[in-house]
Each structure stands twice: as structure tokens, then as C-alpha cells.
Amino acid sequence: MAKSLFKWLLSMSLLLSIIGCQKENLITSITASSITITDKEHSNDNSHYWIYAYDSNNKQEKNILKLEVKEVMVWNLITIGDEYYASYSVYKAGTSGVLDDIGPIDSKSNE
Numbered sequence: 765m766a767k768s769l770f771k772w773l774l775s776m777s778l779l780l781s782i783i784g785c786q787k788e789n790l791i792t793s794i795t796a797s798s799i800t801i802t803d804k805e806h807s808n809d810n811s812h813y814w815i816y817a818y819d820s821n822n823k824q825e826k827n828i829l830k831l832e833v834k835e836v837m838v839w840n841l842i843t844i845g846d847e848y849y850a851s852y853s854v855y856k857a858g859t860s861g862v863l864d865d866i867g868p869i870d871s872k873s874n875e
Contacts, residue, residue: 790855790856791853791854791855791856791861791862792854792855792856792858793853793854794851794852794853794854794864795819795851795852795853795854796849796850796851797819797820797821797849797850798819798820798821798847798848798849798850798869799817799818799819799820799829799847799848799850799852800817800818800820800845800846800847801815801816801817801842801843801844801845801846801847801848802816802817802818802828802844802845803815803816803844804816804839804842804844806839810836812832813832813833813834813836813839814830814831814832814833815830815831815833815839815842815863816828816829816830816831817829817831817850820847827858827859828859829852829854829859829860829861830859830860830861831852831860831861831862831863832860832861832862832863833863834862834863838863838866842866846868847869848866848867848868848869849866849867849868849869850863850864850865850866850867851864851865851866852864
């Protein structure tokens, strides 16, 4: 009985691992940096919200990321063209992800 239960559990965990590895939207990195917002959009039914941004610290490339914003109230406070401190998780493809945290950069402290 114990052997068959162990084999079943092992088979199930292997199957779930294979399914999970095939999922395209695996998180591959978590980044904390300053970002500049280039655009915002939402789905037609207002159930999903995104911002488009690039890493302000990367002077070489301005790779635009599409970041999903989970809270509409946060999305409403984000302004296109402004720079923010943010942490975000990037999916495997490297062009999209999820915004984890965001806050304004206090320009007065930089003067």
C-alpha cells in the first residue's frame, strides 16, 4: 500500500513539474529599479490593467516592458512620462511581467 501510494505521488509530482515547465509565462527574474512609464492600457471589460515602462537606469537600451498592474487604484495613480521606484517580476520571454510594488521618486531629495 505504501509503495503504491509513493509511486502515485511521485508520478503526480513529475507530471505537475512537466506541465509547469511547459507553461510559457514562468517568472524568470524579479527586478527592483527605477522605471519610466511610456504608456498605459486596460482590457475592454476593465478587468486587466497594464503599464508600459523601461528601466531608467539602463542607459544603453530602452527595452519596453508590459507590466500587469493588479490593482486599478494603483494603475489610476501612475502617470505616463513619470519615473518611479518599482519592483516587478518578468516572465520567461522577457517582454512582459507583473508589477509587484511601485512608489514615486522624491525629486526633492535628489536636489
